[in-house]
Amino acid sequence: MSAELPEMLAADFIRDEPDPFHWRMGVRPLELDKWLIKDTRFEVDLAELRLQLAKRRDEIIYCEEGSEGACAEIYAAIRAHCSLSEVETFVPAGTDIIEAARLIVQEDLCVMTRKNGFWVMVACAVAFPTSWDVQSKFGKSLDEIHEPVPRYSKDLSKSMNVFFDRLRAEAPVWRSNRTLSDRSSLRLEPYTRTQEAQTEITIDNVGDKVFLRVEYQTLRKFPVSDSVLFTIRILQQPLRELLDEPVALRSLVRGLARMPPDIAAYKRGTSNYVELIAEWAKGSGLEIT
Numbered sequence: 001m002s003a004e005l006p007e008m009l010a011a012d013f014i015r016d017e018p019d020p021f022h023w024r025m026g027v028r029p030l031e032l033d034k035w036l037i038k039d040t041r042f043e044v045d046l047a048e049l050r051l052q053l054a055k056r057r058d059e060i061i062y063c064e065e066g067s068e069g070a071c072a073e074i075y076a077a078i079r080a081h082c083s084l085s086e087v088e089t090f091v092p093a094g095t096d097i098i099e100a101a102r103l104i105v106q107e108d109l110c111v112m113t114r115k116n117g118f119w120v121m122v123a124c125a126v127a128f129p130t131s132w133d134v135q136s137k138f139g140k141s142l143d144e145i146h147e148p149v150p151r152y153s154k155d156l157s158k159s160m161n162v163f164f165d166r167l168r169a170e171a172p173v174w175r176s177n178r179t180l181s182d183r184s185s186l187r188l189e190p191y192t193r194t195q196e197a198q199t200e201i202t203i204d205n206v207g208d209k210v211f212l213r214v215e216y217q218t219l220r221k222f223p224v225s226d227s228v229l230f231t232i233r234i235l236q237q238p239l240r241e242l243l244d245e246p247v248a249l250r251s252l253v254r255g256l257a258r259m260p261p262d263i264a265a266y267k268r269g270t271s272n273y274v275e276l277i278a279e280w281a282k283g284s285g286l287e288i289t
């Protein structure tokens, strides 16, 4: 695995966003050493994963009949990437292959295959969703999965489906998205999407109490089963750490200010503190033009 890579930080993924706002695919070529990344949080993340599995396995693991071939192909690739042998990663009875794969990496995993012309999630192991209801996406198509996302059908639906059809095994990609949250837990329950701002968060503590949460996502095609693996890795930093990254903080503050009302309502956890963050950033010496 890629122990020699410098640690990935949430702030590294903040870029200027489109003005006026629109969703973009934003996919870039992926070098395979940056596919699944083991970092210093490995033990902590995996302990949290095991805790969540013990509490609510049925909300995390999905594996529909017929997906076993895709999961096995993907598991073999993950095992090889992590330099683990079959013996070291023996799948005990009662454990789904996708669960076994999830238990050796820090990333959540979603397996998509083509069914009647639609890309459908046939298996997954998602313990750390960003305020979405994982169970409600089991067995669903890309369009159905993204149904709650405003402007998805206008900005993304067509290009997404074409993109999935054309994705080649030898050309994997990555993308990212960003959210703000007043919680630092890896798992964000769906109710956190619509939660009101906490009154005790003020200009004096917003830098420590609000977190930038980035999903580092990768997409890789597996040719034998004609499936796509979508991985989601959560990276988080308290906003205060972005004071050392003024270019990223400026892009973030500008992007937040441009969020239209429908997106702000969908991403309430993110929109709750927009004005407070702008004020705090300016008060900390950031110039925002």
Ligand code: HEM
Binding pocket: 023, 024, 025, 026, 027, 110, 112, 121, 131, 132, 133, 137, 145, 146, 147, 148, 149, 156, 160, 163, 175, 177, 178, 230, 267
């Ligand atoms: C190129 C591929 C993809 C693009 C461009 C894309 C784009 C997006 C965007 C723009 C959002 C809203 C993000 C936000 O909250 O800031 C979103 C949300 C989401 N995406 Fe994707 N996505 C992609 C692939 C996938 C795949 C393969 C899955 C499979 C599970 C997925 C699952 C979700 C879910 C569950 C949400 C949250 C929906 C909700 O609120 O219930 N995405 N996606």
